[in-house]
Amino acid sequence: DAGITQSPRHKVTETGTPVTLRCHQTENHRYMYWYRQDPGHGLRLIHYSYGVKDTDKGEVSDGYSVSRSKTEDFLLTLESATSSQTSVYFCAISESQGGTEAFFGQGTRLTVV
Amino acid sequence: GENVEQHPSTLSVQEGDSAVIKCTYSDSASNYFPWYKQELGKRPQLIIDIRSNVGEKKDQRIAVTLNKTAKHFSLHITETQPEDSAVYFCAASKGGNQFYFGTGTSLTVIP
16 A cells, blocks of 8 residues: 555544644655545545645545645644534545546544544 | 536446446547546546547457447447445546546446
8 A cells, every 4th residue: 555644534523613634645646635425425635745745636626735845744724613614634645636546545534523 | 617417326237247337428529538537435537538530449358439420429338246335426628627427337247
């Protein structure tokens, strides 16, 4: 398995609080992605990064921000968590733009109460 | 952006039978089509992929076909086994930074 680790694996938080999820890779891959997985919606892209400090929005970016200060770390922040952000979050990495496999982390189950 | 549709959403087959999952995509510029398998509580993992310059690819009991004209691609699993039970996702990418995923197919193989 590719060296990609997400933390925490599980989190329960209250509405209105900020939350940060971390993705760490040891593969030195350039591209990193944050997806959320919800029943009936598959995997939807939140934000992605194509290099240190280079990020862009995906299809469901509202309410989320990201940062990548080092190649190996990609952080996802929920500025003020809402119940609609209860989901399973997956980080993924890939070596190049499209055309190559994306490797997924183990996922983070986030519950906003 | 790209729109990937996947059917069926659920599929049950008897052990030993074949299973077929179909996806369509909207952007003719898409050129890479991976398939992922996700077991319950686990991460999605690549099982097979195909590029737009190839019409079919096989790997043991798994095959993928691509029809660029119709913008269709399909996953075929032959001689299904109980361990094939999982959720399968198709995806499309056009060399940009995004993979667009289908909504998934829950496959159950009945022993």
